[in-house]
Amino acid sequence: MSKIKKIAVFTSGGDAPGMNACIRAVVRTGIYLGYEVAGIKQGYQGMIDDNIENMSRHSVSNIMQLGGTVLKTARCLAFKNPDGMQKAYENLKKRGIDALVAIGGDGTFTGAERFSSTYDIPVICVPGTIDNDLYGSDFTLGFDTATNTVIEAIDKIRDTAESHDRLFFIEVMGRDAGCIALRAGIASGAEAIMLPEKDTAISELIDLLEHGAANKKSSSIVIVAEGDKNGGAFGVAKLVKEKFDFYDTKVTILGHLQRGGSPSSFDRILGSRMGYAAVKALINGDNRKMVGLRGNEIVLTDLKEALTDHEFKLEDDLMEMSIILA
Ligand code: ADP
Numbered sequence: 001m002s003k004i005k006k007i008a009v010f011t012s013g014g015d016a017p018g019m020n021a022c023i024r025a026v027v028r029t030g031i032y033l034g035y036e037v038a039g040i041k042q043g044y045q046g047m048i049d050d051n052i053e054n055m056s057r058h059s060v061s062n063i064m065q066l067g068g069t070v071l072k073t074a075r076c077l078a079f080k081n082p083d084g085m086q087k088a089y090e091n092l093k094k095r096g097i098d099a100l101v102a103i104g105g106d107g108t109f110t111g112a113e114r115f116s117s118t119y120d121i122p123v124i125c126v127p128g129t130i131d132n133d134l135y136g137s138d139f140t141l142g143f144d145t146a147t148n149t150v151i152e153a154i155d156k157i158r159d160t161a162e163s164h165d166r167l168f169f170i171e172v173m174g175r176d177a178g179c180i181a182l183r184a185g186i187a188s189g190a191e192a193i194m195l196p197e198k199d200t201a202i203s204e205l206i207d208l209l210e211h212g213a214a215n216k217k218s219s220s221i222v223i224v225a226e227g228d229k230n231g232g233a234f235g236v237a238k239l240v241k242e243k244f245d246f247y248d249t250k251v252t253i254l255g256h257l258q259r260g261g262s263p264s265s266f267d268r269i270l271g272s273r274m275g276y277a278a279v280k281a282l283i284n285g286d287n288r289k290m291v292g293l294r295g296n297e298i299v300l301t302d303l304k305e306a307l308t309d310h311e312f313k314l315e316d317d318l319m320e321m322s323i324i325l326a
Contacts, residue, residue, distance in 0.1 A: 004122070004282060006036040008052065008097040009275075011069040012043030012076075012104035012111070015259060016128045016142025018267030019069040019103050024060040025275025026101050031057055033283065038097055042072045043104070044079035044111055047088035052095055064268055067145075067260045073104070079111055089119045098122075101278045103141070105129040106307060113288055113303045122287040124278040125303060126271075130259060133177035135310045136301035137292030141274065144266040146173070146258045147183050153254055154188040154221060161219035167209065167240075167247035171233035173258050174225035180258070181225035182318050186325065191220040193322050194236055196227035197314055202239045208326075213246045220247065273298055 009026040011019050023039065030037040039059070041051040053059075063070050078084035092098075100123040102112045109125045116123040127134045130146035150172050161168045170190075172180050178195030185193035192208050194200055205222070212220050222240075224233040231238075233251045241249050263271070274291045277298045281289060289300040 004035065004099045006038060006096045007099045007101060007279065007282060008038040008040050008092065009055075009071070009101040010040035010043050010046065010103070011071050011073045011128065012102060012108040013073060014105060014129055015068050015073050016130050016140070017067045017145035017259075017261055017263035018141040018271035019128050020060075020063040020066050021263060021268045021271030022103050022126055022128065022141060022275040023069070023071060024063055025272040026279055027055045027060045028057055029276045029279040033279065035279075035283075036096075038095060039071050042074040043076060043108070044084075044088060045074040045076040046072075047091060048076065048078055048084050050091040050094075052091065052097075065262050067262055069103075075107075079115075085115055085118060088115070089121070092121065099282045100124075101126065101275070101282070103128040105131075106134060109290060109303055109307055113307065116288050122282055124281045124286060125290040125306075126274045126278055127290060127292060130180065131174060131177050132179040133312060134290075134292075134306065135308075136290050136299075136306040137294065139266075139270060139293055141267055141271050142259075142263070143179065144270075145261055145264045147180050147187070148264055149258055149261050150180055150184040150254060151187050153257070154184060154190070154223070157252060158188070158219065158221060161221060161250075165218045165247060167220045167222070167249045169222050169224055169233040169237040169240075169249070169251045171224045171226055171251070171253045173254070175227040177312060178225040178227070178314060181223050182314055182322060185223040186318060186322055188221065188223075189326070190223045191217070191326050192222045194222065194224040194228040194230070195314070196225050196229070197312075198319070199229065202230065202236070202243075205236070206240060206244045209240070209244055209246070
């Protein structure tokens with residue numbers, strides 16, 4: 001029998017669509033199973049500031065369709081110091097909170113692992129980040145919505161590119177991982193995709209674009225992940241323009257619009273599954289683990305293992321298709 005009485009949920013680090021579905025699932029599953037549930041505002045900052053509210057089934061009504069996070073999120077330097085952690089622990093204790101569900105990225109997980117080991121408070125983490133770059137889950141919360149948002153934007157840019165015979169370089173999020181760039185590029189029929197994981201020579205890109213121009217393509221779209229080694233979309237555009245001046249060239253940085261928007265059905269279901277699974281895991285006595293989706297199964301991975309450096313690899317078939325289908 002679990003000794004837990006009160007579970008608190010919070011979101012931390014970068015926000016991602018689907019976090020609200022997850023918060024809702026944690027609150028409703030916890031209450032359904034007879035536990036008290038609290039919501040901590042602004043992640044670790046709210047823990048330190050005692051910005052914590054008791055939640056009811058009603059307090060998470062009508063939030064499923066909202067982007068962002070109703071609990072707000074923050075980056076909190078003070079939590080990295082022992083004094084900050086101690087203050088956070090005292091606030092949790094004062095409120096009778098004896099277990100945590102943390103929704104965020106690897107920084108959030110690192111904080112959760114340290115906090116839980118120091119103060120012996122059980123924690124289960126949920127991977128919430130649009131970048132899809134966490135070990136232990138095939139998909140992270142928010143990635144599907146962000147990719148759909150990018151595709152919608154590219155489709156719109158394609159209309160104007162086509163009308164004016166233009167070459168567009170579109171920069172999408174992904175400093176270390178090109179997941180969004182790769183999928184959005186394939187799904188929108190981009191002529192080329194520049195990824196942090198792959199060195200594409202500018203001469204190779206120019207060959208591709210020249211081939212397209214020779215075949216009377218009236219527009220071209222090149223997707224550039226922000227972590228591309230040539231300096232992002234502006235860097236690539238400059239290098240290409242120096243040698244290939246066939247098209248009128250434009251650069252679009254999609255930026256933070258990729259983080260917002262109503263979550264896709266996939267992220268709503270994933271958030272709900274992960275929130276439900278996180279509460280069940282705490283009740284089963286699991287600790288310092290992250291919930292993930294592998295295949296179509298919800299699985300738990302030790303936080304320590306999730307946080308160890310693993311080689312990150314994009315899918316081989318998608319990589320090959322990005323060339324064959326372009
Ligand atoms: P993400 O969770 O999206 O990776 P961050 O890297 O900004 O985002 O981490 C979120 C928060 O997690 C940080 O603002 C900080 O409060 C906490 N955190 C990150 N690293 C540590 C650490 N080494 N020790 C304690 N807390 C940490």
